[in-house]
Every structure is written in C-alpha cells, then in structure tokens.
Amino acid sequence: MKGTNLGELEELIMLTVGSLFDEAYGVAVMDELREKTGRDLNISAVHAVLRRLEEKGLLCSRMGGSTNARGGRRKRLFTLTKAGKQILDQTIAVRTTLYNSIPDLTFNFSL
Amino acid sequence: MKNSNPPYWADRFLRWYCNPKFLEEIEGDIYELFDRRVEKKGHKTAKIKFIWDVLRFFRWSNIKKSNSKYVNMNGTLLFKNYIKLGIRNIKKNLVTSSINIFGLAIAIAFAITTFIFVDMQLNMDRFHAKGDRIYQITNFMEQEGEDRRWGDSPLLLGPKIAADHPSVESFARIEFASGSVKAGADVFDELVTFVDPTYMEMFDYPMIYGSQQILYDKNKMVLSKEMAIKYFSDEDPIGQELSIKFLNGTIKRFTVGAVLDEFPYNAGLRDDLYVPIENFFDLKLRENYDWSYLTDATFVLIKEGESIESIASSFPEYMELQHSSNPEWKIKSFDPIPLYQLSLTSWQIVGSVSGGGHPGGRIALMLISAFLLGMACFNFMNISVVSATKRLKEIALRKVMGGVKKQIVNQFLVENTLQCMFALILGTLIAYFLLIPGFDYMIPQMELEMRSSEPESLVIFFVSLLLGVGLISGAYPAFYISRFEPIAIFKGNQKFGSKNLFSKIMLGLQFFLAVITIVGSFVIADQSMYLSEKDWGYDPAGSFSVYVADEEQYEQMRNEMIANPMVQTYAASNYLIGRGVPLRSLEYDNRQVPVRLIGVSEDYFETFQLRLKDGRFLTDQALDQQTAVVVNEVFVKEMGWEDDPINKTFVYDSLRRTVVGVVKDFHYYDFFSDIDPVIIHGLDKSNVRYLSMRTDPENVFELEQYAKTAWHGIAPNDPFDRVFQEDAFDDFYRENSTNITIMMIITGIAILLACLGLYGLLSFNIQGKLKEFSVRKVLGATPKTLARVAGKQYSIIILISFILGAPLGVMLMQQLIESIFSENQKALSATPFIISIGLILVTMTITVAGQVRKAIKINPADVLRNE
Numbered sequence: 001m002k003g004t005n006l007g008e009l010e011e012l013i014m015l016t017v018g019s020l021f022d023e024a025y026g027v028a029v030m031d032e033l034r035e036k037t038g039r040d041l042n043i044s045a046v047h048a049v050l051r052r053l054e055e056k057g058l059l060c061s062r063m064g065g066s067t068n069a070r071g072g073r074r075k076r077l078f079t080l081t082k083a084g085k086q087i088l089d090q091t092i093a094v095r096t097t098l099y100n101s102i103p104d105l106t107f108n109f110s111l
Numbered sequence: 112m113k114n115s116n117p118p119y120w121a122d123r124f125l126r127w128y129c130n131p132k133f134l135e136e137i138e139g140d141i142y143e144l145f146d147r148r149v150e151k152k153g154h155k156t157a158k159i160k161f162i163w164d165v166l167r168f169f170r171w172s173n174i175k176k177s178n179s180k181y182v183n184m185n186g187t188l189l190f191k192n193y194i195k196l197g198i199r200n201i202k203k204n205l206v207t208s209s210i211n212i213f214g215l216a217i218a219i220a221f222a223i224t225t226f227i228f229v230d231m232q233l234n235m236d237r238f239h240a241k242g243d244r245i246y247q248i249t250n251f252m253e254q255e256g257e258d259r260r261w262g263d264s265p266l267l268l269g270p271k272i273a274a275d276h277p278s279v280e281s282f283a284r285i286e287f288a289s290g291s292v293k294a295g296a297d298v299f300d301e302l303v304t305f306v307d308p309t310y311m312e313m314f315d316y317p318m319i320y321g322s323q324q325i326l327y328d329k330n331k332m333v334l335s336k337e338m339a340i341k342y343f344s345d346e347d348p349i350g351q352e353l354s355i356k357f358l359n360g361t362i363k364r365f366t367v368g369a370v371l372d373e374f375p376y377n378a379g380l381r382d383d384l385y386v387p388i389e390n391f392f393d394l395k396l397r398e399n400y401d402w403s404y405l406t407d408a409t410f411v412l413i414k415e416g417e418s419i420e421s422i423a424s425s426f427p428e429y430m431e432l433q434h435s436s437n438p439e440w441k442i443k444s445f446d447p448i449p450l451y452q453l454s455l456t457s458w459q460i461v462g463s464v465s466g467g468g469h470p471g472g473r474i475a476l477m478l479i480s481a482f483l484l485g486m487a488c489f490n491f492m493n494i495s496v497v498s499a500t501k502r503l504k505e506i507a508l509r510k511v512m513g514g515v516k517k518q519i520v521n522q523f524l525v526e527n528t529l530q531c532m533f534a535l536i537l538g539t540l541i542a543y544f545l546l547i548p549g550f551d552y553m554i555p556q557m558e559l560e561m562r563s564s565e566p567e568s569l570v571i572f573f574v575s576l577l578l579g580v581g582l583i584s585g586a587y588p589a590f591y592i593s594r595f596e597p598i599a600i601f602k603g604n605q606k607f608g609s610k611n612l613f614s615k616i617m618l619g620l621q622f623f624l625a626v627i628t629i630v631g632s633f634v635i636a637d638q639s640m641y642l643s644e645k646d647w648g649y650d651p652a653g654s655f656s657v658y659v660a661d662e663e664q665y666e667q668m669r670n671e672m673i674a675n676p677m678v679q680t681y682a683a684s685n686y687l688i689g690r691g692v693p694l695r696s697l698e699y700d701n702r703q704v705p706v707r708l709i710g711v712s713e714d715y716f717e718t719f720q721l722r723l724k725d726g727r728f729l730t731d732q733a734l735d736q737q738t739a740v741v742v743n744e745v746f747v748k749e750m751g752w753e754d755d756p757i758n759k760t761f762v763y764d765s766l767r768r769t770v771v772g773v774v775k776d777f778h779y780y781d782f783f784s785d786i787d788p789v790i791i792h793g794l795d796k797s798n799v800r801y802l803s804m805r806t807d808p809e810n811v812f813e814l815e816q817y818a819k820t821a822w823h824g825i826a827p828n829d830p831f832d833r834v835f836q837e838d839a840f841d842d843f844y845r846e847n848s849t850n851i852t853i854m855m856i857i858t859g860i861a862i863l864l865a866c867l868g869l870y871g872l873l874s875f876n877i878q879g880k881l882k883e884f885s886v887r888k889v890l891g892a893t894p895k896t897l898a899r900v901a902g903k904q905y906s907i908i909i910l911i912s913f914i915l916g917a918p919l920g921v922m923l924m925q926q927l928i929e930s931i932f933s934e935n936q937k938a939l940s941a942t943p944f945i946i947s948i949g950l951i952l953v954t955m956t957i958t959v960a961g962q963v964r965k966a967i968k969i970n971p972a973d974v975l976r977n978e
Contacts, residue, residue, distance in 0.1 A: 026140040043140055044167035047133075051172065063135075069146075073139030 006091055012037065013049050014088055017059060017078050025064070025075035026050065050078055058084035115149045117142070117161040125165045130175040137168055189518060190525065197526035201533075204498060207871050211494050212534045214867040215584075217860055218480070218487035219538030219576060224546045225480040226572050229473055235379040235454035236465075239315045244280075244413045246447035248272075249460055252440060260446070260456075262463045263405035265433050269307070275425055278417035283310040285382075285408040285464055286391050290355040291830050292384070294342045298830045301338075303355060304382040305391040311369070313412050314380070320349050321369025326387045331368030333385040339370045355386075356828060360660075361394050379454035379465040403437035408464040411447070419447050478923075479857055482624050483864065484580070489621040490868040491584035495527060497872060499592045500879060507597035519593035527585025528577070535577050549856075553849045618872060619908045622951075625865035626916030629947045631924040632858040637942055639851045648777025649688070650720035651836035653808035656687055656801045657818055658832035664825060665799045671821035677806045677814050682715035685798045687834060688779045694787065699761050704749055706763075707779065707787050710794035716741075716774070718805045719836070726757045726772030729793060737793060741772040746788035768792065803836075811835065862950060866958045869905065873962045877901060885971035894967045901963045909955065917944060 006014065016032045017024040030046045033039050053059040064075040080088070122138075129137060141164045148157035201208040236242055248268060251258045269282035286305040291298050308326040311333060319339075325331050332353065339348045348367045356362045365386055374381050392400055413419055426445045433442050448456055457463035458470070499506070506519060659665045665683060672678050686692045692707040715721075716728040729739055747756045752770075759770045768790075776786050806814050815833060822831045877884070884897055892900075 026136065027143050042167050043144060043164055044170070047137065047140070047168070048170065048172065051133075070139040070143045073135050073142065075139060076136040 006087060009049055010053060011088075011091060012039075013046070014053065014058060014080065014084060017050075018080050018085075018088065022077060022079065024078045029078075053084070054078070057081060058087060115146070115154065115157075117145050118158055121162045121165045125168065128169060128174050130173055133173055137173065141165065141168075189521070193522045193525040194529060196522070197529040200502075200526065201530065204501075207494055207498055207874065208530065210867045210871045211491055212530055212537060214490050214864050215487045215531065215534035215580065216537035216541060218483040218864065219535055219580070220541035220546050221483050221860065222480045222576065223539060223542040223572075224550060225476050226569075227542075227547065228476060228550070230568065231377060232473055233455070235377045236450050237377060238375045239313075239450065241313065241315070241412060242450045244415065245313060245450040246411050246413065246419050247450065247453055247464075248409045248411060248445055248447050250442045250445045252442055258443060260460050261405075262408050262460045264409040264445075265402045265429070265442075266400055266404045266406040267402050267432075268429060269409040269411065271429065271432075272411055272422055272425070276422045278414050278421040280412045280414045281309040281313060282409060282411045283307040283313050284388060284406050284410075285310070286388060286406045288357060288391070288396060290357045291828065292342070293354050293356065293828060298828060299341075300830045300832060301355075301384050302382070303357075304385050305388040306385050307388050309412075310385070310410075313410065316378070317372040317375070319370045319372050320347065323369075325368035326385065328368065329387045329389045329393075330364075330366055331387070332365035333369045333371065334367055335371045335381070335383040336373050338383045339367070343367075357394055357396060359394065359396055362828075363390060363394065379457070381466070401436055402432045405440075407462065410450075419449075422447075479628065482628055483857075483860060486621050486624045486861065486864045486868070488580060488584040489617045489624075490864060490871065491527070491530075491580075492587050493617045493621075493868060494871040495523070495585065495588035496591060497876070499523075499588060503595065503600045506592060506595060507600035510597045516593045520589045523589035523592060524582070524585050527588065528581035531577055531581035531584070534580075535573065539573075550853075553852060615904070615908055618868060618905070619912045621868050622865055622909050622912035623916040625861045626913050626947065626951070627920035627923065628861035629858050629950065630917045630920035630944065632854040632861075633942075633946050634921055634924040636851050636854045636858075639848075639854075643848070645778075648775055649722070651689075653811055654718055654720075654803060654805045654836040655811055655815060655818075656803040656834045656836065657822065658834075659800060659802055660826070660829055662796050662799055664829075665796075665802055667825045668802050668818075668821065671825070672802065672804060672818065675814065675817055677810045677817075679805045679807075680714045680718045681802060681804045682718040683712040683794055683796075683799045684715055684801050684803060685710040685794060687801045687803070688719060688777065689836060690834065692779045692789070697761065697763050697788075697790075699750065705787050706746065707789045708763075709779075709789065709791050710798055711791055712794050715791070715803070718803050720805075721777060722775040724773045724775050726770070728772055729791070738766055738768050739771045739793065740768045741774055741791040742770055743774055743786070743789040744776045745786050746790065747773055749788045763790070858950075862954050865951075866954050869955060870958045870962070873901070873905065873959060874965075877962050877966050881966070881969060881974045884966045885969060885974040888969070889971045889975070897967050898963045901966050902959050905955075905959070909951065913948065913951070917947070 012033060013029060016029050016036070020028055020032055026043055026046050029050070030041055030043055033041060033046075050059065050061075054061055058081060059078045060081050061076050061078045064077045066072050066074045125138065125141075126134065141161060144164065145157050145161045148160055201212075239245065247262065248264050249260050249262055250264055252261055253259075266284070266286075269284050273279050273282045284305075284307050288303050288305065290301060290303040292301045306326065308324070311323040311326055319336065321333070326333060334342070334348065342348070342353060343351055348370060351367050352364050353367065354362055354364045397404055411419075411422070413421075423445075429445065430442055448460075453463075453465045455470070457465045509519060509522075657668060659668055669681065669683075672681060686709050688709070692709055695706050695708055697704045697706045711729070713729050713731040716723070721728075724744065726741070729741060742756070747753060750756075750759070750761070752759050756770050756773050760767050761770075762768070774791070778786065779789065804814065815835075818833065819831050822829075880901075884892075884900075887897060887900070
C-alpha cells in the first residue's frame, strides 16, 4: 500500500518536522533541510509534501499565533502523530537491520 | 527599509487562484522568504523569486475549486419552483412579457428563415448519389481584358477525357438548342437539351415513368413532370410522340421514353426536355463538330477511389488541341468544379447550366438576421433587468432564507430560458406560417419550405438558438441581480433603473442597430425605386415586336400588318432591344473594343423612339444600308471621338464604316449590366428576325390579337412569339420590386423591435417614477413639462445612436450596392435619412405618448397617500 511506505523526501521531511518540534512550518522545514542535507527545495514543494503527509495521517497541524514578522499571518505548525512516529521507527529499524546485516568484508575497500 | 513590498499583481494572482483554506500559510511563508531575501540579496532578486514562488504554488491542490463557501448545495430541487414562478411572473407582467417574447419571436422567425434559406443554398444538388464524384469541366478565357470562367467547354473534350483516362467512369455533355414543339394544333417554343445517354445515369433525378437508360435509344426523349403535364395533361405520356422543329428548319419526331418526377427542392440543374445528343450531330445544327465548337457543359464522373487530379495532367494537351482548331477563342486553363460547389460558384461562371444566386444576398440576409437577433436580445436583457426592480424584495428574501447567489442566478436563467422557449415556439410558428410562405411567394424561383438538408442540423440550430439566446439575454440580468445585498434592498437603498447606465447603453445599441437597418433599407429601396423610374433611353410604350424565322415570313407578316391602320411605323431588325444583343469584338487602333451590333431597317429609330444626339439616323439609301452606322455615346467615348464623332470611320467585318449619327445611350438588356458600345448598322434582309411595330399605347393589345390571327395563317408550324416592349424588363422589375418589399419588411421588423424595447423600458421607468410625477404635478407641473421629463433621457440616446448608426448603415449598403450594380448607382440623397428620422420619430412619439399620457393622467392622491 502506498500510504505505508515513505518516500525519501517524505522521510527527510518527517525527520525534520520531528527534530524541529513545535516550530515546524514551511520555511523552517525548508531551511533546516538545506542546512542539514544541502538540498535546495522550493517552498511550494515543501508545502505539497507536508500536506500529503498530513492527509496520510502521519503529521498533524495547527495554526500558530500571529506575529508581526509575516504581516500578521499565522504559521501552520506541524507535529508528528503517533502513526507518524511509528512509521519513522519502522523505517529506521528496517534500515538499521539491513545495514547491520552487511558483512564487514564489504567495507574493506582497501583490498 | 522602504519599498519592500512584493509585486502587487503577483500577490493578487495568488489570492485569486489560491484555495482560501491554504492562503494564509502560503502567503505567510512566501512573505517571510521575501523579507529575508530583500535583506540578503536585494530588492530585485527578491521580487523575481517571489513571482517564481507564486507560480510554483499554482498547482491543482492549491487552486480554489469553487466560488461558494457552501459546498454541495443541491439546486435541482428548486427547478420546479423556478418554473412555477417564471410562469406566474409572465402572467403578472403580461404586457412586458409579451413584448419580450413577441420581439424575440420575430427575430427568431427571421433567423429560422435565414437558416433555411442559407442551408438550402449551401446544399444544392446533394440528392445525386454519385454527386461527390461528378465534376463540371469549366475553363478560363480572356474576354475584354479579364479572365472569365466559362461553363462552356470543347465539344470533344468529354469523349477525349473518357478515352484517355481509366479513372473516369463516364462523361455527359449538355447542349442547348431552341426548338418549336408541336402538340396537336399548338406550337410552343422550348429549350431542348441535348445530353449524352449517360446523363440520366450519372444524375439521379427521381423518375415517374421509364428508366435511366432510355436515352440510349436515340429516338426517345425525357420530359420533366411540368412538361409532361403541359403536353399530355394527366395521361401516361410514355409512347406518345412530339415533333420538334429546330432552328435550321429540320423537323424530328421523338417518342416519350421517361418522365422525371418533380425536381427535388435543391436541384440546381433543371431542364425540361432531354433528347440524346446524337441527334445534335445528325441534325447538322452546326457546321463543324470539332474542338473549335464549345458545348454548353461537360460533366465527368470519376471512379470511386480515384481523384479528379488524375485527369489534370492532360489539360495542356487538350488546350493545345483547342488552340489549334480555334485560335480566336483560346482557352487559358481548364478547371473542374465539383457538382456540390456548382450552384455556389455559378454566379462567377459565364453561361452556367446551374442555377444559384449571388452570395451577396446570402450574406446580407445573415447580417440582417444577426442584427435583428442582437436587437431582440438587447431588448430582452433590458426589460429583464428593469423588470427585476419589482422583485428586489423577493430576491432579498430568498437570500435571507438561505438562498445563495448561484441559486438566484439559476432562477433567473431558468425564467429567461422559459421565456425564450415560448419565443422560440412562437417564432417557429411565425416562420412556418408567415415568413417562409411569404418569401416563397415573393421569390418565385426559390422553393422555400421548412426543412433542412439534414434533420440533425435543424435540431442543432434550434437547440443552439434556444441556449444561445436564452443564455446571452438571460445571463447579464441573472448575474447582475443576484449580486445585490439583502440589507441594501430592505433598507431601500438598492435603486436602479432610472440611473442605470447599462440599460441606457443597451437601448442606445438597440437603436443604433435599428438605425443602421432602417437607413440601409431605405438606401436600397431608394436605389431600387430609382431604377424602376429610370429612363430606358427610348420609349417602350406602344411598341411591340414579332419574331420571324426568315425573310419570307417577314415579308408575309409585314404585308399583313401594314394593312392595319393601327400600325404607325414598323421596322425590321436582327436582334431586339431588351432581349439581349450579342457581344462582338471590334479591332481598332490595335486594341479590342467590345461592341454590340444591331442590324436595323431605316424606320427602327422612329419605331423605338431612340433619341438622336448628333448627326442623323440611317436612311433607306443603298450607301446608308451598307456602310453607314449610328453609334451610342459609350461607343464615342470608347473610341475617343468626343469632339466630333460624325464622319469618323472604322473597319468592321472587312467593311469601312462611317459614323453618321450618335444616339443617346439606351438600355438594351437590363439595368444591372453596364452599357457597352453599340453599333447600329443597316440590316442585311436575309438576317431579319424581328418585325417591330409602333402604335398608340392603348391599341397595342388589339394589334396583338390581329397579329396573332395573321400569324396563324402564315406560319401554323411556328409559335407566335411576340414581345411587348414594355414587358422587356419585366423580370428585372419583378426582382426589383421583390427587393423593395423585402427591405420594407426588414425595416418594419427593425422599427417594431426598437419600439418594443423603448416601450418596455419606458413603461417600467414611468412606473418607478410615478411618485416623482405626482409630486411634480402637485407642485404645479404642466403636462408639457411632465412629457419632457419623461422623454428627455431617451431622446438623447436615440439622437446619439442615430448620429453613429446612420453613416454606418449608408456605408454598408453603399458597398452592397456597389458590388451589385457596377453602374447606375443613384447618387446618395438626403431622402433616406429624412424618411428614417421621420419614421423613427413618429413611431417613437407614438410609443412614448401612451406612456407619458399615463404619467400625466395619474391622480397624485392615489400614488402619494401611502407616504
């Protein structure tokens, strides 16, 4: 099923949302991603992914309070849902298991 | 940080497309980014990036899908209510509704008629099953310096093409000849059509009796139903005989082998009497049957799956053949025309065998019906908007009770479409019972009936008419009215109608169109009347002519006629003015001058009362009869002899001719064609064809009876063919008066529509202003003042539309006239304007007067007591 697997960008953005905790809105997520991964995304792409994840039930959102910074416009703040957290755990677990099962020989590049 | 706003339009665009649910966050984010970029990278980059962001956000998930904040409102349940209300409203405002419906109905009726007319013209000859593979081979020849398309083609072209090209299934030629058909004691002149036997197989005329192969027997003939009834009344004519006397005197008998049924309405080729073309060769009607002779038409039928292009390669060869045998009339190129296009192009073809009108009439008719429909739609819009003033409270209440804008729009659209439907039904009835039979009667050569080439196209036309008119005229009122806010209405602030610019512009437009139509119609009518009163260049009253076959008949007939004292003068000629005089070519000064030659005896000038301008007429002296000529003014001008044409000479037909006199120009054919140079020369007696006589105009019919009796004694085998000179232009006059009638009808409809609009608008306006009038009256206003107040704003609109519309109407019509009459245009006079202004003023006054009277007659107490 499509909803149960995370795409690479989706995974990155979920991780970012998780790491930003309560300060995760469009621009912040974009900035964080650029800083951590060097990826330069357009803001509209970030929005699209965030909305898609929310529709899948992996993120939830609420409107933040209004500040002067954006002409009084509120931010939509995203947080991980329980299901989101679970899926992240799963994905990371799968990766770790797979990674750990790689024999050490493989890394012995100097051979 | 000044001037740090993102581009306004980009932001507006975002707000326009963006789903309001997401707008705040999206806008917030890109504003934040913008501010940051202004600081880091400067204003310009930030702006560009902002625009880029806005564009990037333009995706399906962000776009707002519906105008309404309320989703899933089910409007269909209300339709029954809308229809009920619509009918109630029509009943309640019976006068204005019927004006609306009636006006629209008339315009629709006209549109339907136009559609049927145009549809018929565009779909001629479609009933021939093989029609898509039939082509007529036309050709271009140079005449009078310009290339003209001729329907005639070399006699041997058809057989040659069929022999050379396997892609050609068959060919058929048409050759016309006149013949005198004798049935019992009666003799009639008929146009005999010689055709190849394949003709009846190629074209699928429905037949009552006989088969399509009958013409392979060269003694058989095919008659049209009309002909069969004429000669054999209702009997079965198969096996009956008719004898035809041809122009060279040969008489041949034919047996009727087949009878065609009545021609389908869209038959472009309609001939009455067909005989096999072999007889044309046998009868020796011509001297040489080779490439030099041009027959009237050649049709080829291409095999299925083949194209007409396959024969084009041989055209140069055929041209070569034709050039070598007829170097005088060289064909410049051949051009096949598909049968279906034939009647559409026939106005461009010289000597076309197919009927078909000038496209000018078609275009004018379409333009006019579009104008009328436009006017009726404006009317409709106007009255719909204004009539909604009475229903403001209903609208407001609907909104308060939870109705949304969309529902109000739907309601008005339904109501308007309902009225359009009534109009459509009424319009169809008007078209069916009045307009179509009317046009059918006025244009005799046209069989107009309610029908179309394909039933679907008529249905599509009706549905699109209903939807088009309904939506166009209903949409504006619906959207305009549904915008009002309930609060404003209940508070009484929402007033419109009296100061509504839109309805004024609509009224202005309507009058603008009306003025164009009216002025245009009058310019045409004026031109037509001018033509009907135009001088013929001679005096036709009291002169009448008899056709004679040869000199012997002429002598006998003349002797009989001069015995009658009623004959004042008589003359002989080879061609008759009014029946057409053939065009010849005169070589002079190394150029070709087109001329028309008439051979006459010396009393011709007196018999027709031609007017002498200079010199003298011909006399009976031998010299005059041989080399002296009288010419017309156009001839003098063409030769450049304006100063002194008398005694100038030129060579024609290897004789040196001397001009002895000049006559004023006269119309030898009709007013549509230009007058060519005319040469009147002495008549070689053996060529005599007409005996013309002059008598007192009141005796002319008596003389005709006398002549008829005399004729039957002299030539019982030939028809008595006589021409009253006054009837010479009869067809022309009939067509002309038809034009005038049609224009008058159109003008009438245009005026009616404009006045209906004015009446409807005014009646509402005065209704709304009753209080104002009452107060004015109480304060002592005279009826005159009241009338001025009521009518003032409309007169200004009408004045403006007249100033704009009149020149445009004149311009349009002038162009039309120029395209139809190359000469003989009447100079533009003030009459059409004066008549149009007068007409508009009178009808307007009548329209306004009734309403103003209402305003003047009101009892102020009735109106004001509620305040």
